[in-house]
Amino acid sequence: MSATRIHSKPKSWLWGTLTSIRLTVFLLLILAAVAVIGTVVPQNQPPNQYFSRFGEVWGELLWRGGFTRVYFSPWFLGPISLLAANILACVIHGLPQAVKRTLQPLTVSAALTLPERGRIIWPAGIDPQPLIAATLKRELGHCRQETLPDQEIYLLERGRCRPVGPYLIHVALLLILAGGLIGKFGGVDGQLAIDQGEVAGAFQVAPRVEKPLNFQVRLDKFQVSYYEPGGSPKEFRSDLTFMQDGREVSRATCRVNEPVSFGGLTFYQSSYGAQATGPVRLQVQKGGLNQTVEVAYRRPVDLAGGEGKVWLMQVDGNHQGYGPAVLIASQAGADHPMAFWIFQNLPGLAKSPYHPGLVKQPGVYSFTVESIPFGYYSVFQVKHDPGVGWVYAGFLLLLPGLYLAFFRPVERWALVLAKTPQGTWQGRLLGASPRHREEFAARQERLLTELKRGTQS
Amino acid sequence: MISQVLGAVMLIYLLVAILFLMAELWSSARLQGLGRIVLWLGLGLHTGALTGRWWKSYHLALGHSPTAALAGKLQIMIIQAPLSNFYESLIFFSWCLPALGLLAFRRYFKGYLGAMVALLSTLLLAYASFGVDSQIKPLMPALKSNWLLIHVVTAFLGYAAFALAFGTAILYLFQERRPRPSLPPLPLLDSLIYRTTVLGFLMLTLGIATGAVWAETAWGRYWSWDPKETWSLITWFIYAALLHARHLKGWHGRRIAWLAVLGFMAVLFTYLGVSFLLTGLHSYLT
Numbered sequence: 023m024s025a026t027r028i029h030s031k032p033k034s035w036l037w038g039t040l041t042s043i044r045l046t047v048f049l050l051l052i053l054a055a056v057a058v059i060g061t062v063v064p065q066n067q068p069p070n071q072y073f074s075r076f077g078e079v080w081g082e083l084l085w086r087g088g089f090t091r092v093y094f095s096p097w098f099l100g101p102i103s104l105l106a107a108n109i110l111a112c113v114i115h116g117l118p119q120a121v122k123r124t125l126q127p128l129t130v131s132a133a134l135t136l137p138e139r140g141r142i143i144w145p146a147g148i149d150p151q152p153l154i155a156a157t158l159k160r161e162l163g164h165c166r167q168e169t170l171p172d173q174e175i176y177l178l179e180r181g182r183c184r185p186v187g188p189y190l191i192h193v194a195l196l197l198i199l200a201g202g203l204i205g206k207f208g209g210v211d212g213q214l215a216i217d218q219g220e221v222a223g224a225f226q227v228a229p230r231v232e233k234p235l236n237f238q239v240r241l242d243k244f245q246v247s248y249y250e251p252g253g254s255p256k257e258f259r260s261d262l263t264f265m266q267d268g269r270e271v272s273r274a275t276c277r278v279n280e281p282v283s284f285g286g287l288t289f290y291q292s293s294y295g296a297q298a299t300g301p302v303r304l305q306v307q308k309g310g311l312n313q314t315v316e317v318a319y320r321r322p323v324d325l326a327g328g329e330g331k332v333w334l335m336q337v338d339g340n341h342q343g344y345g346p347a348v349l350i351a352s353q354a355g356a357d358h359p360m361a362f363w364i365f366q367n368l369p370g371l372a373k374s375p376y377h378p379g380l381v382k383q384p385g386v387y388s389f390t391v392e393s394i395p396f397g398y399y400s401v402f403q404v405k406h407d408p409g410v411g412w413v414y415a416g417f418l419l420l421l422p423g424l425y426l427a428f429f430r431p432v433e434r435w436a437l438v439l440a441k442t443p444q445g446t447w448q449g450r451l452l453g454a455s456p457r458h459r460e461e462f463a464a465r466q467e468r469l470l471t472e473l474k475r476g477t478q479s
Numbered sequence: 480m481i482s483q484v485l486g487a488v489m490l491i492y493l494l495v496a497i498l499f500l501m502a503e504l505w506s507s508a509r510l511q512g513l514g515r516i517v518l519w520l521g522l523g524l525h526t527g528a529l530t531g532r533w534w535k536s537y538h539l540a541l542g543h544s545p546t547a548a549l550a551g552k553l554q555i556m557i558i559q560a561p562l563s564n565f566y567e568s569l570i571f572f573s574w575c576l577p578a579l580g581l582l583a584f585r586r587y588f589k590g591y592l593g594a595m596v597a598l599l600s601t602l603l604l605a606y607a608s609f610g611v612d613s614q615i616k617p618l619m620p621a622l623k624s625n626w627l628l629i630h631v632v633t634a635f636l637g638y639a640a641f642a643l644a645f646g647t648a649i650l651y652l653f654q655e656r657r658p659r660p661s662l663p664p665l666p667l668l669d670s671l672i673y674r675t676t677v678l679g680f681l682m683l684t685l686g687i688a689t690g691a692v693w694a695e696t697a698w699g700r701y702w703s704w705d706p707k708e709t710w711s712l713i714t715w716f717i718y719a720a721l722l723h724a725r726h727l728k729g730w731h732g733r734r735i736a737w738l739a740v741l742g743f744m745a746v747l748f749t750y751l752g753v754s755f756l757l758t759g760l761h762s763y764l765t
């Protein structure tokens with residue numbers, strides 16, 4: 023006997039800790055603190071960012087301590103696993119009892135222990151039973167009636183399922199956490215950048231790591247449109263063709279908020295850009311001198327007159343909604359290079375007083391664009407996450423759980439009707455509600471007034 | 480026009496607060512009744528202004544992408560709900576306060592409690608009208624989703640319910656320190672804190688879940704540990720802790736009131752602090 027006790031002691035300590043709400047609160051506090059760190063320290067930046075921002079010592083500490091990827095570090099994964107164990111233990115500990123309570127209807131003996139809420143005595147000669155049945159039915163719905171040798175008992179209960187509510191919530195949380203894990207270990211997540219017209223057969227799952235697709239995808243066309251020139255973007259749209267062994271299988275349009283699925287993977291429009299596909303031709307003017315130059319990325323070209331050089335930094339197929347434009351850098355002598363945009367369709371913009379800043383052309387030369395050969399590329403998030411279904415199932419299960427836990431009033435009532443020695447009927451109203459005291463009190467008052475109405479005639 | 484109406488609504492709520500306070504000081508049932516009527520008037524105008532703005536942005540959007548089909552129009556109607564920038568969120572937040580207050584407080588929506596709600600709403604409207612860009616701008620692609628409506632509505636109903644819990648908790652703490660017969664009794668305040676917190680918890684849960692579903696369709700990631708998401712989770716933890724403390728540890732009264740205050744600080748940080756101090760997907764202020 024003593025052997026079993028020794029054996030069971032450490033286990034019950036562990037179990038007691040695992041099922042304790044104190045552990046829950048402790049873990050929630052730690053998780054909150056770690057999450058605060060995660061929102062204050064920018065996440066997933068390259069290391070030099072931290073050194074320049076937080077200094078050598080702190081930068082090193084944050085980087086080495088895992089605080090720069092805190093949601094994937096032991097600081098977070100440890101407590102969250104413990105929380106999962108905590109919730110699971112609570113479910114195992116309490117669910118069977120909650121289910122049992124839900125399945126067990128209110129018994130007469132249990133009803134008789136409810137606190138008394140009022141007494142009604144009907145005058146001689148009146149049978150109150152029809153009134154009672156009608157009143158209770160109107161106020162509380164269906165009731166059960168039990169007949170004992172010398173008394174009639176009406177039993178009513180609402181919200182018997184309430185005890186399972188919190189457990190539905192906790193099971194839902196476990197489903198969500200499980201979904202996260204399943205997605206992390208059983209899913210794929212990567213990026214795909216394709217040029218317009220290009221066919222891709224692989225996507226990137228990590229820096230310099232590619233994963234083959236078991237089909238091919240072609241970007242037929244990428245378009246960006248604006249509400250108005252100079253306004254905000256209206257739509258990014260990629261027209262895709264999916265191919266199997268070089269044969270077209272299906273076409274689809276991918277937009278933000280409208281992902282496209284094929285072959286078990288889902289493609290989400292994530293970003294885009296444009297690239298020069300050949301040299302950009304510029305017209306350069308200085309005084310009466312006219313010159314055409316071809317510029318390429320990062321390759322400075324000397325300008326006639328020798329007072330400067332230019333090179334190409336970026337092209338954009340529809341810059342701010344004003345059509346094709348190039349970002350040009352120019353350098354005069356030993357000065358710092360200056361960068362500015364030139365719009366192909368708006369050559370006058372450079373001289374317009376309304377657009378200073380990025381379109382203002384420095385130096386003695388003035389530039390206009392002759393041609394911009396360019397092609398768009400589009401970047402997609404590519405993903406397969408088998409955990410999403412679990413997470414959504416958890417979300418759905420939260421709804422009945424929250425309803426039962428918080429919005430289903432729990433009330434138990436009993437009306438015990440007995441004959442007094444004088445031959446009249448006497449009723450005792452018993453009832454209780456662990457929560458919702460206010461509603462309970464209001465109902466009690468209504469019930470008593472209604473029932474007493476029969477005593478006045 | 481709409482901003483003038485909202486200015487009037489702000490003054491009306493201020494008047495409601497004054498009427499409720501005077502009614503309490505002079506124990507006048509007539510002033511209470513008047514306060515109620517003026518409150519309903521303000522709420523009606525406020526609803527009208529929201530609808531007007533909805534109508535206006537619907538027509539602007541229709542101008543950008545004309546459609547004759549009913550389904551297309553309905554689609555535009557849904558995504559153009561006036562909930563897409565900071566100004567509109569403030570206007571909706573300040574609408575939720577009296578609306579939810581009437582629902583949660585019912586006949587106790589009067590006196591100090593009523594004045595508290597009306598004042599909170601006045602403050603939000605004042606902030607919206609003096610400090611925030613109120614222009615209607617076309618939606619950026621990421622916001623064009625049916626989930627926008629349900630996500631923002633649930634989130635702000637949650638914020639508003641927590642604001643009511645906060646205001647009630649402040650009244651509780653005052654009443655406890657210096658009892659006054661004109662303030663509602665402590666057990667009533669306690670149960671109202673609980674009722675509003677439960678309402679807020681439900682709404683915040685729905686807000687987080689719908690946001691996750693939306694993020695999954697927009698970016699393929701239902702959770703990205705963006706600062707706003709993270710802070711909403713922290714807020715959710717705090718209220719979960721409050722509910723556990725109340726139901727399992729039997730906490731009542733002062734300690735619950737302090738937790739409601741703490742929770743609302745987290746709400747404010749989620750709503751404002753994240754946008755002003757941190758950056759991420761939700762920084763719609765810029």
Ligand code: HEM
Pocket residue numbers: 040041042043044046105108109112116185188191192195427716719722723726727
């Ligand atoms: C983030 C984690 C958790 C959340 C969001 C959560 C949420 C909830 C909610 C909403 C309720 C219903 C409200 C109530 O009746 O008080 C509840 C009740 C409860 N929770 Fe949790 N819970 C969490 C973790 C836990 C854990 C780890 C335990 C185990 C120690 C636990 C034990 C309980 C119990 C025993 C109840 C009360 C059941 C009853 O009222 O009959 N919870 N929880």
